[in-house]
Amino acid sequence: MAAGGVTAFVLTRGTGGTETAQPPLDTHVAAPAQRPPTTTVAPVTLTSQAPAEITENDLLRQAAQDSATAERLVGQWVPQLSSKNLGLVVGGVTYDYPAILADFRALHDRFPDAVMVNSSDYSNFSRKDFWVTLEASVFSSADAANAWCDEQGFAAQDCHASRLTHSGGPAGNSKPRR
Template identity: 40%
Template sequence: MNQGTPRLAVLATAVVIGAAGLAGCATGPVDRRALCTGFDKLGSELMSANGLFDNAVFASAGDLADLADRYQGGGLSADATALERISDADATNGFELERATSGTAKVCGHPLGLGTTSYAETGSGSTQANGGYGSYGGYGYSPPTESVTSTAPEPPTSSSPTTPAGDEVSARATLQQQVDTDRTQVETLADKWVPQLSSKNHGLVAHGTTYDYRAIWADFTATRQAYPSALLLWSGDYTSYTKGDFWVTVANQSFPTGAAANAWCVAEHLDADHCFAKLVSHTHGPRGSTLPR
């Protein structure tokens, strides 16, 4: 018995040293491939969560925080800090995760959860990847406003594929299909105040991104990851919008007053750029139909 104790002690020491050695391997810089592998993993967890985030999402957020902090290209400290905060939190949502990975999304070339990273690296290794949705670096949420620079859009069509392909025609048709699908439910919100979560049109330039139909669809699907009941409407169908050429995402919530709709935004911890009260109506004009926060 006495002779067994030293062997156990030696074994335990070896295990500790081995564990320390393994931990030491995870302290050096990481390249784009390692970073984006972690990014794509978190995106996969986000897409499969359907708004109900389990431990896998928080664990992946913590792993990506570590990778972002050690990324050899630098510049991702803000992502690392935000992701670490999320990994230690009790709850999160798609908006928080998208904002927390905005820098990483630029490096990997696609929004969180939409597409996968291409590893055909050139130069510094910051090659963008379209992930099947086109290349649009600098992806991020922008204020849901109608007063932004845009090009003359085309009216929506009635074509309706089930999923957007990598071309503009299919993405535009998918947006229209979503509007058609959501129309009945949107009509139940008519002449009521709703929280507006996003508003994009073709050619809109915001936060370094020029929105094409693929990017607009990506914006909607990212919003719906956070709020699965969110609805898409075409502003041209309603008289309460100043411009009739925007794809608008609203929460499936109605309120008797704009103040009550804005209170919902506050309760959801959404800032004034990403949530404000809007009256959806076929008869009310644009004046007085928006209540900024």
């Protein structure tokens, strides 16, 4: 008998009418199937989702994925590339969850160090529940961060210096471009 398996025998009739048990040729009965161990499944890659399937949870996951990098930016001047919330209309586009994520992804494709944060998690933003895209490059001053925006060809209203903070408020933590 094979380990963990069952061996079957075939009865054959020999000369003189006697029956003998013979192992069959190339026959194997498998051992009972065992359940595989429970495993953790990796997060789903968002790029495989159809736009209609993208929800607020996808934005929350992106912000959570970027949170460690964002926390290293606290207190530093960085370029703020985008700020969108549900229902905001910009350039004829009404932002819903798929459009907000598409905006982030387009910026991330252009600037691979870009991260997403939720404005509700930081006290420097004057409006809450906005999904903010930041370039994770640190600058010594607001003017230096704004110069980076200029060098990248952003319009004044599309990129400006921002400093993340968990205490205080918006005053002194943002510098618009002119």
